[in-house]
Amino acid sequence: MAVDLRLAGPAAACWGTCAIALATPLPVTLVLTATWTVAAAAGWFGWRHRRAALAATVLGVCGVAAAAGAVCAIRIGLVESSPVRDLDGKPRVVLQVSGDPRVFAGNGGATLPVRVLAAGGRQLRAVDAVLLTRVTQLPETVPGQRLSVRVRVRPPPPGPANRLVAARLTAVDEPRVVAQAPPWQRWAGHVRFRLRELSARALPPQAAGLFPGLVLGDTGLLDQQLRTDFSAAGLTHLTAVSGDTA
Known part of the structure; x- marks a missing residue:
């Protein structure tokens, strides 16, 4: 059976460009x-005038890579120029939940992916950030929900994985819900909550945390040791159906 590799070149160029963008300074x-x-x-010019297969290949590969590079550059530029990074003191911010909380079993803490919408009563251009808080303070969250909380602002940890994160926000009071998520997000959240609940009733603790990840990509209750074991075995993709892979 013949193997069709026509998309291999554009895919490799796209992924390679994104990897370089996340690992190098913006000018690069x-x-x-x-x-x-x-x-x-050049590929487009050659294809228009000669209709050569090589020119079409160059156009496809380089065009996809250029689009990927442009998107990465815009995202990184928005993050690096965001005023969120310059916030002092303990400003009150309005955040939109953009993912599921990740709970740390040892210290009772949790991290929540968010987008910063406003700070100190001033609207900001939305950028990604991470909120650190206590599990006991965090309300039941659904993507799309808006929270208000007073925070300390710190830069994100170094590394390519955090290149698109503007700041690490540490909550200094209890986050409160100021706007509910859209109806479809609330419905999806209810389905996930029920699956967690039924898993906890029917399965032992580690399996109860793993099952929602395998079905829906919901890794919020995944045991940290099991998470580490999956990562070491290269099986993290099994819990990435539609959710977190951290």
């Missing part, structure tokens, strides 16, 4: 994107 990404754009233009 801009130069790389410009290079891909010039190469794509």
